[in-house]
Amino acid sequence: SSSSTSTSTTSTTSTSTTSTTTSSSSTSTSTTRTTTATSTTSTPTTSTTTSTSSSSTLTTFTTTSSSTTSTSTTTTGYTPDVCSNSSQVALPNGTCVSSGTGQEYSAGILNTGNGSSVDLANALSLYVASVNNANMSRDANSTVSISIIEDSLSKLNNISITLRSDTSFLIAQPLNHSSNDILLGARFQRGLGGASVTNSTVDPLLNSNTSVAAVIAEQSLLDVKSLQMFIIDKPTMYENVDKKTNKSLASSVVMGSVQRVSSESSSMNISLYFKISPEYQPNVSATYLCSFYDISNSRWNETGCTNPLFNAAFDRYECSCNHLTSFALIWLPQSQLGSYGRTMRAADIASLVFQSVSIVCFLIVIIHSVTIRAMNPLLKFQTNNLLPLISSASTTILFIFYIALGMTVYTQTPSEKETKCFLSSSVLMFFVYFFLIFMFCTKTSIGYFNYLRFVYLFPEPKLRQLYSLLIISFLVSITWVSFAAGF
Numbered sequence: 001s002s003s004s005t006s007t008s009t010t011s012t013t014s015t016s017t018t019s020t021t022t023s024s025s026s027t028s029t030s031t032t033r034t035t036t037a038t039s040t041t042s043t044p045t046t047s048t049t050t051s052t053s054s055s056s057t058l059t060t061f062t063t064t065s066s067s068t069t070s071t072s073t074t075t076t077g078y079t080p081d082v083c084s085n086s087s088q089v090a091l092p093n094g095t096c097v098s099s100g101t102g103q104e105y106s107a108g109i110l111n112t113g114n115g116s117s118v119d120l121a122n123a124l125s126l127y128v129a130s131v132n133n134a135n136m137s138r139d140a141n142s143t144v145s146i147s148i149i150e151d152s153l154s155k156l157n158n159i160s161i162t163l164r165s166d167t168s169f170l171i172a173q174p175l176n177h178s179s180n181d182i183l184l185g186a187r188f189q190r191g192l193g194g195a196s197v198t199n200s201t202v203d204p205l206l207n208s209n210t211s212v213a214a215v216i217a218e219q220s221l222l223d224v225k226s227l228q229m230f231i232i233d234k235p236t237m238y239e240n241v242d243k244k245t246n247k248s249l250a251s252s253v254v255m256g257s258v259q260r261v262s263s264e265s266s267s268m269n270i271s272l273y274f275k276i277s278p279e280y281q282p283n284v285s286a287t288y289l290c291s292f293y294d295i296s297n298s299r300w301n302e303t304g305c306t307n308p309l310f311n312a313a314f315d316r317y318e319c320s321c322n323h324l325t326s327f328a329l330i331w332l333p334q335s336q337l338g339s340y341g342r343t344m345r346a347a348d349i350a351s352l353v354f355q356s357v358s359i360v361c362f363l364i365v366i367i368h369s370v371t372i373r374a375m376n377p378l379l380k381f382q383t384n385n386l387l388p389l390i391s392s393a394s395t396t397i398l399f400i401f402y403i404a405l406g407m408t409v410y411t412q413t414p415s416e417k418e419t420k421c422f423l424s425s426s427v428l429m430f431f432v433y434f435f436l437i438f439m440f441c442t443k444t445s446i447g448y449f450n451y452l453r454f455v456y457l458f459p460e461p462k463l464r465q466l467y468s469l470l471i472i473s474f475l476v477s478i479t480w481v482s483f484a485a486g487f
Contacts, residue, residue, distance in 0.1 A: 078122050079165045080129040089129050092122045103130035104142045110152050111144060117159045120152045121170055124230060128168040131236045146237065147295045149230075150326060154257040156228045162196065169194020172228040175221060182221065185270070186229040187213035188252060194231055209314060210273055212252040214327070217269040223260050230255040234279065238328065244299045250280045250288060251317075251329035258324060267322040274308070274329035275316045286331040290319030293326045300330045352406060355399045362396040365389075386463075387446045390470070394442045398435040405432050434481045441473030 080089040083096035090096050091105060106127035109115045115123065127144055156172035163170040169188050173196075176182065181198045187210045188194040197205055197215050206213060212231055221227065232238075235253035242248075251274040258268070272290060290308045294301040308317035308329065317329055366389055405428040449469060452461040 078125070078163060080126045081165050081167075087133060089126060089133060091126070092119075099130045099133040100142070102126055102133075106130060107142045107144050110148055111141075113148070113152065113155070117156050117172075118161065121156055121159070121161050121163055121172065124149065124152055125163045125165050125168055125170055128232050129165055132167045132234050144237070146241065146293060146326065149237070150255060150257070150295070153228050153230050153255055154259075156257075157226050157259040164193050166193065167233050169231045170229070171196050172226065174226045175224055177222070182218065183227055184218060184221070185213065185215040185256075186231055186254070187273075188231040188233055188254075190233055206273065207314075209275075210316070211275045211277075212254055213273040214254045214256060215271045216256070216324075217271070220266070220268045220270075221258070223262055223264070223266065224258045225261050226259045228257045234277070235328070238293065238326070241293065242299045244297070245332075247289065247291065247300045247330045247332055248280070248282070249328055250274070250276050250282070250286075250331040252277060253326055253328045255326045256324040268324050269320060269322060270324060270327075271318070271320045272327050273314075273316055273318050275314075276329065280331075282331050282333075285334045287334050288317055289330045289332065290317070290321065291328060291330040292321065292323070293328070295325075300328075348406065352403055355403055359396050359399050359403075362392040362399075365392055366396075386466070387449065391443055391446055394435065394439040398432070398439050401428060401431045401435055404428055430481055430485060433484060434477050437480050438473055438477035441476050442470065445469035445473050 078092050080091075080102065082090045082094070085096065087099060088096045089099055089102035091102065097105070106123040109119055109123040110127060113120075127149075153170075153172075160173045161171070162173075169186055171183070171186055171194075173183050181200045183196055183198055184202055185197040186194060187197055187205050189209065190211045195201075195205065197213065199218070202215055206215070211233065214229060214231075216227070232253045232255075235249065238249055238253050254272065256268075256270060274290075276288075288308050289300070289302050290305040291300040291302050292305065293299075304323050305321040305327075306319045308319040310316075311318050321327060369389055405425065408425050408428055445466070446469075449461060449466050452465075
């Protein structure tokens, strides 16, 4: 026998229908399934079916569905590190397999890109664990490019998930801007694993021995609806990826990606913290760079990133960048040009070239004038002849020291943990300051002397007066440089 009851209620926001059916059966089943999705408007429908028999059987299905736009909140506790055999990794279903099999399995999901957001997140964690547990396979079917890894991370935009393992940390989370504790980034400490960084945890987490960390300024997240971060402790897949320079990996790799509310793109202020990984410790004197991997050019690039500063308290380097991608600490031998991310720009080269040409021209003028006067006994030096020579000489000396300072800054490097200017550049810097001020004071003195010559024709100003003005220019210059050196 069966009975059916139907009730319908209607309002401005919802419509509800309930149906109940009872019947007999000889089979015994007990199943529960729940799926939840949310959006701004909803029309929920609930159906319950109950089947009974002498063996007391219960089957329940509950479904809540929504309209066009949905956000799934799924959290998984998956980790590939649960296998007792260190040469094995665990698949998302819990099966322990060899690292090679795990690499092939995860690479298949990532390369096709057809899996769900949870599948892609699990595959990222599994792939990193697999390539770190064994020699990385170079087979095309088992290898995932860096561009696919970054693209897979950017697809995790409809879930809230956190994956922890011994080799990586992944977090993808919608941002609740009304909360006082918003997600800002992630950190990882070797041997302890990773953790998220929020408003309330940013200070204690960063003031610790973190291997790598990334924190985005809250102001940069105002137009962001979800944030994804992925930290790879031992980034095997990033080794030897730069075939165009001699830059080498020195730290873990951290990746960041966001989904914005609007289509407009704005800069991201992200602070980065790197410790030098023992396996990437340079065997020569090195210069460190805060770099991102430029996929289009297949090289490490420092554009948009500051020079890393060494924090002796935590034995790490700290820098910031204005965009999101894959970041790492990179090192170069100190002998190479471009230390601490400095490279000769076109404007720098043009400046040095034109200053060199100016120096040559000034020297030609000075030598020619002195030679002509010395070789002709009828000619003698007069005050008005010295004015252009003094002006040219002061500018020439300034340009010489400026070029010396520029070449020193671009070619000489300090020790890897030094944060202040090295001695030679500091000395040259003060010489440049002095001659810059002296040049302007000298030209001002010469201008005033010419004013006296043309306004007061008789008697002509004496050479002693010019010397007095030059001495005053020297005193003013040395006073200002001394004042600057004191601070």
